[in-house]
Amino acid sequence: xxxxxxxxxxxxxxxxxxxxxxxxxxxxxxxxxxxxxxxxxxxxxxxxxxxxxxxxxxxxxxxxxxxxxxxxxxxxxxxxxxxxxxxxxxxxxxxxxxxxxxxxxxxxxxxxxx
Amino acid sequence: xxxxxxxxxxxxxxxxxxxxxxxxxxxxxxxxxxxxxxxxxxxxxxxxxxxxxxxxxxxxxxxxxxxxxxxxxxxxxxxxxxxxxxxxxxxxxxxxxxxxxxxxxxxxxxxx
Numbered sequence: 001x002x003x004x005x006x007x008x009x010x011x012x013x014x015x016x017x018x019x020x021x022x023x024x025x026x027x028x029x030x031x032x033x034x035x036x037x038x039x040x041x042x043x044x045x046x047x048x049x050x051x052x053x054x055x056x057x058x059x060x061x062x063x064x065x066x067x068x069x070x071x072x073x074x075x076x077x078x079x080x081x082x083x084x085x086x087x088x089x090x091x092x093x094x095x096x097x098x099x100x101x102x103x104x105x106x107x108x109x110x111x112x113x114x
Numbered sequence: 115x116x117x118x119x120x121x122x123x124x125x126x127x128x129x130x131x132x133x134x135x136x137x138x139x140x141x142x143x144x145x146x147x148x149x150x151x152x153x154x155x156x157x158x159x160x161x162x163x164x165x166x167x168x169x170x171x172x173x174x175x176x177x178x179x180x181x182x183x184x185x186x187x188x189x190x191x192x193x194x195x196x197x198x199x200x201x202x203x204x205x206x207x208x209x210x211x212x213x214x215x216x217x218x219x220x221x222x223x224x225x226x
Contacts, residue, residue, distance in 0.1 A: 004156075040218055041218060042118075042202070042216040042217055042218040042219060043157075043202070043216040045213075090156055090157065092157075099144050099145030099162075099164070099206045100145065100162075100164070102145075102147055102159045102162055103159075103214065104159070105149075105156035105157040105158070106156050107154070107155050107156040108154075108155070108156050
């Protein structure tokens with residue numbers, strides 16, 4: 001049982017390049033989330049999805065786009081990478097919005113923008 | 115909006131108890147969580163408590179909730195070196211898309 005899988009695990013980009021981070025879950029979860037983790041700031045929500053074909057903005061959506069074409073996959077795109085987007089990105093998923101269904105996290109993607 | 119605060123660092127000796135504290139600001143928070151993050155890994159859920167409970171115990175872990183003071187603590191009994199990690203407190207507000215606010219994390223260092 002893989003749970004939440006993120007690819008790639010590490011990536012270095014140059015300013016202005018684009019890339020897509022992939023999150024895949026095999027738990028048939030409806031809700032999926034993208035967070036970024038920065039030193040001294042905890043986790044901040046970038047975008048989320050409450051089901052296949054739906055996406056919505058979180059706290060810090062600027063510079064990112066997402067897509068949820070398939071229930072099991074949630075993609076995070078950086079169209080034109082900036083050094084401020086250097087961070088560790090975590091994907092999470094959960095069954096429903098109920099509080100007794102906590103979020104399950106992937107191992108993260110470490111992204112450096114030069 | 116919700117704000118969750120934690121101290122940055124805690125150091126304990128192996129075998130002692132660890133207590134990690136957390137405060138939150140929104141009294142309508144319904145669920146409160148503790149996650150553990152080991153180096154290079156994602157967040158792993160340790161335990162959670164519903165806001166109508168005062169305490170929850172799970173093996174070496176004890177969660178205490180003081181709803182009046184909006185204070186949450188995680189006690190780890192007989193702390194081991196394998197408990198060294200960053201511990202995140204998180205709070206969920208009722209309704210919506212399961213908006214969860216995370217603290218910045220407390221780094222626990224266990225000294226052998």
